[in-house]
Amino acid sequence: MRRIVEVRNVPDKEGFAHRGELAVLVRDREWTAWGYGENRDTAVRDAEGRIALAAPRPTIN
Numbered sequence: 001m002r003r004i005v006e007v008r009n010v011p012d013k014e015g016f017a018h019r020g021e022l023a024v025l026v027r028d029r030e031w032t033a034w035g036y037g038e039n040r041d042t043a044v045r046d047a048e049g050r051i052a053l054a055a056p057r058p059t060i061n
Helices: 040-054
Strands: 002-010 021-028 031-037
Touching: 002 040, 021 040, 031 040
Parallel strands: none
Antiparallel strands: 002 021, 021 031
């Protein structure tokens, strides 16, 4: 079950938070990852992709 743990504004290079990206911390079962994007949906998708890459896949014998 996916759960959004935290949402933060990430400032841009000049330090302006309103023009930066959004960072979302997502927990899915025992995995946790930060995702970044222009809005909440893209940030969550980024975090889910990172979890999918890190989580072990079942092996077929």
